[in-house]
Amino acid sequence: MSRIDESREFIPVRIAILTVSDTREAGDDRSGDTLVQRLEAAGHVLAARTIVKDERAAIAAQLRAWCEDAGIDAIISTGGTGLTGRDVTVEAHRDVYEKEIDAFGTVFTHVSMAKIGTSAVQSRATAGVALGTYLFALPGSPGACKDAWDEILALQLDYRHRPCNFVEIMPRLDEHRRRK
Template structure:
């Protein structure tokens, strides 16, 4: 049965929060603030927080800076995952992924379906790994952010969660680079 193994120590994860929006400010960013509140309540560290416009180049520039920053373990974005012309977050992230984590989007939509029905089909939530950093692209609604955090990420970003979690894999995310240098 999955759950927390209290014999394992809690490990703080350093998380950067990115809001993708042409119109929001930090003061108006309810979804980004929801992520910040939840990650801090779980005991993790807010490594950075930014808002960028719905432009692939702007999104990638910020995410690349965080990937290169040893003080960022995880990037979670909110916004830009729909199907309209301005929704480009999945494309921006896909251009950075070394490895995609397709199960994240699949699981998110399955959980979301239980709450919003077939409307979940409009979400292109995605996840992957780049440069040893986990990247998660969430929809911009506060409800979607809560669902992704409360039902998936709070568990997978907790080293104590068993039978497995993303945190225990941090040291192995860049094994391919070690092999190619050796």
């Protein structure tokens, strides 16, 4: 059963927050604010934060730059995961992924179903790994960010979470790149 093992020491994760929007600015980025508040309250470190336009190349470039930054362990983007023509965050993430975490979208849909019913079918939340960095793409609503953090990421980004978590395998994410 899923649980926090208090005998293990908490390990802070260095997380970058990327808001994807043609209209948001720092002063009205409620989804980004939601994620920052939650990650800091959990004891993690805000490693970077920015806003980029809904442009596939710009999103992918920012993701790649942060994946190459040794001071960033995980990236959470918010926005641009819907179905409209300007929603290209998922495609940009997939341009960067080395491996996709297929079950993330499924679990997010399950969580969303309990909150918004069949409207959850419109989300394309996704996750993957690149250059030893976790990447998560969440919808742009504060509620979706809250749900994804509270129900999935808060647990999987906590080293104490049992039976397993993303943090404990972080040192091995890029083992295929190391010389033997």
